[in-house]
Amino acid sequence: MTLALVELSTPKGAPWEFLVVFAVLLLGPVLFRRFGVSGIIGLLVGGYVIGPHGLSLIGAGNDTLPDLGQLGLLYLMFVAGVEIDLNLLRKYRRSAVSFGVLTFVLPFALGMLVGFALGWEALAAILLGSLLASHTLISYPAIKDAGLASDPAVATAVGSTVLTDTLALVVLAVVAGSAGGHRTTPDIAAQIVVGMGALALYSLLVLPILAGWAFRWFGTERSVRYVVAITAFLSAATVAELFGIEGIVGAFFAGLGMNRLVPNEGELMDRIEFFGGAVFIPVFLVSVGLILNPSVMVRGETLGLAGLFIVACLGGKALAATISARLFHFSRSQAGLLFSLSAAQAAATLAATVIGFQLGLFSSAVVNAVLVLILVSVLASTLVGTRASEHVALPKGPRPLGTRIVVGIGDPELALGALTLARRVARADGGVVHPLLVVPESAPFSPKPALARLAEIVATADVDGQLMTIVDRSVLHGALRVGRAHEATLVLVAEPIAERDGAEPATATAAAGAREEDDSAVPPVAVVRGNATRLGAVRMRLDDDELEPHSIAGEMARRVSSGGAQRLDDDHGDWAQLLAPGDVTFVSSELGETLAKLPNAADGLLVSTVADWLIREESAGDVPELPGDARAV
Amino acid sequence: MIAVRRIRPLGLLALAVLLAAGVLGCANAGNGAAGSFSSRTPNTLTVATAQVPDPGFWQGTIAHPSGGFEWELAKRLASHFGLAKVKVVEVPFQALVHGHLGGADLALSDITITEPREQYLDFSTPYLKAPPAIVVRPGTEVADVDAARHLRWAVQNETTLKEALEKQIEPTTKTLVFEHQSEKLEALRDGRVDAVLLDLPVALAYARESPSKYAVAAQLPSEAELGAALPSGSDNTEAVDSALRALQSEGEIDRLAHRWLHADYEEGGAEGVPVLRTEE
Numbered sequence: 001m002t003l004a005l006v007e008l009s010t011p012k013g014a015p016w017e018f019l020v021v022f023a024v025l026l027l028g029p030v031l032f033r034r035f036g037v038s039g040i041i042g043l044l045v046g047g048y049v050i051g052p053h054g055l056s057l058i059g060a061g062n063d064t065l066p067d068l069g070q071l072g073l074l075y076l077m078f079v080a081g082v083e084i085d086l087n088l089l090r091k092y093r094r095s096a097v098s099f100g101v102l103t104f105v106l107p108f109a110l111g112m113l114v115g116f117a118l119g120w121e122a123l124a125a126i127l128l129g130s131l132l133a134s135h136t137l138i139s140y141p142a143i144k145d146a147g148l149a150s151d152p153a154v155a156t157a158v159g160s161t162v163l164t165d166t167l168a169l170v171v172l173a174v175v176a177g178s179a180g181g182h183r184t185t186p187d188i189a190a191q192i193v194v195g196m197g198a199l200a201l202y203s204l205l206v207l208p209i210l211a212g213w214a215f216r217w218f219g220t221e222r223s224v225r226y227v228v229a230i231t232a233f234l235s236a237a238t239v240a241e242l243f244g245i246e247g248i249v250g251a252f253f254a255g256l257g258m259n260r261l262v263p264n265e266g267e268l269m270d271r272i273e274f275f276g277g278a279v280f281i282p283v284f285l286v287s288v289g290l291i292l293n294p295s296v297m298v299r300g301e302t303l304g305l306a307g308l309f310i311v312a313c314l315g316g317k318a319l320a321a322t323i324s325a326r327l328f329h330f331s332r333s334q335a336g337l338l339f340s341l342s343a344a345q346a347a348a349t350l351a352a353t354v355i356g357f358q359l360g361l362f363s364s365a366v367v368n369a370v371l372v373l374i375l376v377s378v379l380a381s382t383l384v385g386t387r388a389s390e391h392v393a394l395p396k397g398p399r400p401l402g403t404r405i406v407v408g409i410g411d412p413e414l415a416l417g418a419l420t421l422a423r424r425v426a427r428a429d430g431g432v433v434h435p436l437l438v439v440p441e442s443a444p445f446s447p448k449p450a451l452a453r454l455a456e457i458v459a460t461a462d463v464d465g466q467l468m469t470i471v472d473r474s475v476l477h478g479a480l481r482v483g484r485a486h487e488a489t490l491v492l493v494a495e496p497i498a499e500r501d502g503a504e505p506a507t508a509t510a511a512a513g514a515r516e517e518d519d520s521a522v523p524p525v526a527v528v529r530g531n532a533t534r535l536g537a538v539r540m541r542l543d544d545d546e547l548e549p550h551s552i553a554g555e556m557a558r559r560v561s562s563g564g565a566q567r568l569d570d571d572h573g574d575w576a577q578l579l580a581p582g583d584v585t586f587v588s589s590e591l592g593e594t595l596a597k598l599p600n601a602a603d604g605l606l607v608s609t610v611a612d613w614l615i616r617e618e619s620a621g622d623v624p625e626l627p628g629d630a631r632a633v
Numbered sequence: 634m635i636a637v638r639r640i641r642p643l644g645l646l647a648l649a650v651l652l653a654a655g656v657l658g659c660a661n662a663g664n665g666a667a668g669s670f671s672s673r674t675p676n677t678l679t680v681a682t683a684q685v686p687d688p689g690f691w692q693g694t695i696a697h698p699s700g701g702f703e704w705e706l707a708k709r710l711a712s713h714f715g716l717a718k719v720k721v722v723e724v725p726f727q728a729l730v731h732g733h734l735g736g737a738d739l740a741l742s743d744i745t746i747t748e749p750r751e752q753y754l755d756f757s758t759p760y761l762k763a764p765p766a767i768v769v770r771p772g773t774e775v776a777d778v779d780a781a782r783h784l785r786w787a788v789q790n791e792t793t794l795k796e797a798l799e800k801q802i803e804p805t806t807k808t809l810v811f812e813h814q815s816e817k818l819e820a821l822r823d824g825r826v827d828a829v830l831l832d833l834p835v836a837l838a839y840a841r842e843s844p845s846k847y848a849v850a851a852q853l854p855s856e857a858e859l860g861a862a863l864p865s866g867s868d869n870t871e872a873v874d875s876a877l878r879a880l881q882s883e884g885e886i887d888r889l890a891h892r893w894l895h896a897d898y899e900e901g902g903a904e905g906v907p908v909l910r911t912e913e
Contacts, residue, residue, distance in 0.1 A: 059856060124666035360879025363668040363871040
């Protein structure tokens, strides 16, 4: 093309293709959300527009976008595994497992019924059943924002996701392993069993150890932690493919294995979600859109298939929700929440469909029918979820102790023990630990060296929260302010805490009693002395009320001790001699001892809760209204 | 008294799904999840091709093909569709790309998928990367596109290679145009021209078969791919697409390429053949 003196070339090559794709990532979701339609649909339609069936800006022979989409698919399944709340599954395991089985089996059976009735071959019918049986928690963010995350029905549906997605992917592995091969059934079964066993061993046992080790050794740089996570799921996908299992199964298992290492509120999860949400997963959706073909979609055959898929999937899901609601005495609106959370088809469904297409089991008519199902199911899930949320009462009761922990630190060199303890307590609840450097008001204002040192110690302790700084009169006061601002469920203070003029050290005060039901305004506080990266035996030298299971000390002890905590009575005078490296001893200040009087805890950790009255007194002072100052130095 | 059992919701739902699926199944009888293939001749897949033998792609004769990538691919497709026999018919390339398949179900004949050809044909999903390759007599070197421009060229009419030559190389001398591939190769052999363009896998097959006559000097940057051609509007395209994807996912196409073309085309071209940087 010649324009006066300037010669212009037709746009082509990698920069042009990436520009086209990123334009879709930018405009697709924005335009569709304007009309109240999910951004996912915008990306799929955008993929169609630029693809071979649309404007053909990305031609049929292009490899870049499909390859990137493949990475996005693995990423999507990793995120699905890593963000699952395993604590909810554990807490509501009976209802979650029952609902998980029902919400998998019913649509699975109905899907297979459709396939066989249409005369499909067995593998295609089974794959159809499994892709209708999985679900994606599309409506969960909205339900969570409505304050219903801990509602039993919501927790049941969220917990069941592990089961449905795992079962769906196992079925996919079996189908993919059997497709096109000329091997005997026992050979295929042996291959799948050995492969799944090896994958589970690698993803759930070996990978967390390797990743934890990598986090500790290379983890001071945040970008490196992110690359470790990517490498982890790619390695699991590779292990899966070594055994002839689809890579997405490995990526999902890697997510489950890394679940505890990547807390949902942590910095790493933030990064994973950011890059996943901004680039990788949308690119996958755009690459799926390339297959979308309106001329196929509006054909009677495609619409007929879509209708059947919708009836089988949403009918099965609705029936599972209804039966489960009766079994577990959920209200009608809670049944609506169960349906809303389990009806939406996106991640695992798309993954299985794309693989069915690549294996030659599904035609483009089936793929386009599934895309119609996805659209309808997302809309139904959103509508039902919104309506049901309005009629469900907000759940009461405190959040688990380890949900969000703020660790106040005056001297980074003394922080390791508190951070290690906090990590263990948080990990038990799938929570996050935010380290907080408290700079004394009287000290020179130069926290950078201390922050840099603290960042190293935070990495050694394998803590993934947001590193914060505040200038305050004392570590306890600063930690309390930030704890309240961030709605912390527990505040730990790494010794020493600053003394107030004329006051006794805070730890010399009476220990807190049993935890009240509604003490959310002021989080419970404990002081920790000692350094350790691994925890050993757990002992309790507490007065009677602190030995109650629901006391702060009792709850912490339960989370950090695997085999139960040992009680030390008053006449156990030589208890300090028992301290071995990593041992944790919960001590009661009411016994007349202060941490200052206790033996040097270089060999172990001493933990003392702080009295309610002192916490109230500390926090009732000049607590600022704006929490934002916690982040700014 | 007859006891009437209460119908459960699941039973009702299953019944409804079954009925609906049954109706749809009858409406699309025989149309499986991967699409259905209906051959013109019972129990036989009829395949059209322009030239037998064609090194690497077809061996033997039209009546008795004995090997080659596309012949073996035709046999795999027939087996996938449950057809017992494969019949081969010879149709000139120009006729093929204008949609005349000589009564065949599909054509396998090194046909590059292009938009103009889609006016006359339906193409399957691609099965092989095929960038244009410069074939010369052994000893002729083509260092860059400028050197290529000053060679004497021959090209086959109605092919994507003719377009590639005109747009990417832009020869300085008049190009000889032939109707058949064999004619342009003959012109190269007897010295009337210095170079011809062939699809890379075809070029490599010729060079391997007759190393004293042909050498592959370079390849041109291209996303060209070969696909099966079906009559326009064919109901079989979905089924052929699904079958090719199945063969690809099983690794069968790679095995055939390795067996008959002796090269790995996964990454878009044979390694060791330099790519000429062109402006197009």
